[in-house]
Amino acid sequence: MTNHWLRYLKSEKNILPTTASPSSHWTPLREIEPNLLLKLEFDNPGASHKVRAARHIVRCAVQAGHIVPGLTTVIEKTGGNFGFGLVLACSEIGVSVELAVGLSFSPLKRHFLELSGAKLIGIDQLRAGSTPREVVEWHLANAGRLGKSYFYTDQFNNPKNIEAHEYETGAEIAQQLKDLDNIKNISFVSCAGTGAHLTGITRALLSAGYTVDVTLVEPTGCDSRNSIFVEHKFEGMAVGVKPPLLDWDLVSDTVHIDHASMLATKQRIAATQGYIVGNTSAACLAAASALTVQLPKSHKVLTIAYDHGLWYA
Incomplete structure (x- = not known):
């Protein structure tokens, strides 16, 4: 066993409990439009929430x-x-x-x-x-x-995938929400590939005392619950298998977004916010924006900027 390996094992930052501990690197949570919160996960090392x-x-x-x-x-x-x-x-x-x-x-x-x-x-x-x-x-x-x-590592079947998002991503969001005034209700707009981040983040927000409803975003023509898939350009959602780590009891509604709506949202966010988000993030933003109308101050819509859009044609 090398000295490098011993240092890794003994390093306090690498000794995790049975559940994940929050990362020292926090990504921003910003209200980019009235009532619309965007968690900028492309600011992670590796440029996505998957790290x-x-x-x-x-x-x-x-x-x-x-x-x-x-x-x-x-x-x-x-x-x-x-x-x-x-x-x-x-x-x-x-x-x-x-x-x-x-x-x-x-x-x-x-x-x-x-x-x-x-x-x-x-x-x-x-x-x-x-x-x-x-x-x-x-x-x-x-x-x-x-x-x-x-x-x-088997990301599609490894329950530690959920742990990471419940005890790190979700806990981080819950802590950031405390800095906002009197937020009680969250509408979480999410997609699902493995389903781990939707499940983990939602559980964390519920544990933190928020009332949460979840909208699942799918490409037009897909129905992941019933294993129906079509070809699409939204990498990371509706990936051809029913999301094995998704707790379907958490999903309140499903919204379908077409390619044109995704592109229009991607262009709008780039022009108004300066963020070039990926296709999947743009699809979720399209669905999230539609939910922000006439909400009380205590209710916010939350979605994730999973990665940046520079990868995608």
């Missing part, structure tokens, strides 16, 4: 002995943002990262993942028609032949 879950999952795996620097390679399927989080979390401890990224996802993201130090795996398999999940499963099944000891 929170990636770091928590990696650190818990380290504590449990599932990740050992010098021996373990972390493997995951991702559209990019979770991958950036894994690269950041693993670079702190000298652990390699291998990612299966679907070829339909942002080419710029794939390029920057490689520049950041990730190895993109299964390119030939993906070109031949395999899914990213099938690529990961093949590598796990052939780990011995490949000379690898893999740890699969």
Whole structure:
């Protein structure tokens, strides 16, 4: 075991309790329009909210002995943002990262993942028609032949994904809301890929004493609850599987946003706020803006700027 690894284990900031502790890096929460609060998660290291879950999952795996620097390679399927989080979390401890990224996802993201130090795996398999999940499963099944000891972070089924957003992201938002005057009711507008951040943030706000209703945003033509999906450009939502970490009992309403409405909102936010948000963030903002009319001062609409829009054509 290297001195670097011992320092990592002994460092106070890396010794987490059984639940995630708030990060020392807080992203802003701003009222960008009357009654509309935007949590600027693109201000995170890695430029998205996914770094929170990636770091928590990696650190818990380290504590449990599932990740050992010098021996373990972390493997995951991702559209990019979770991958950036894994690269950041693993670079702190000298652990390699291998990612299966679907070829339909942002080419710029794939390029920057490689520049950041990730190895993109299964390119030939993906070109031949395999899914990213099938690529990961093949590598796990052939780990011995490949000379690898893999740890699969499995963001779609790992409950620590929810923990990260309940005890870090959501707790952070709840604390920031205390600085606003007399907020009692929150309408949370969110999408769902894994469903972890919607579930975690909502639970945190409820635990903090807020009355919360949740609107799930979906691309037009998709119905994640019933596993109905169409092709769309909103990366990170309605990803082709029913969100496995989404607590559907928390969802009050579902709103469908089309591509034109997303683009119009993206352009409006850039022109009026100076924020170039991603497509998924813009879709949520489109739905959120429609809910802000004639609310009392004690009621705010909350949504998330998941990442910036520079990745996307």
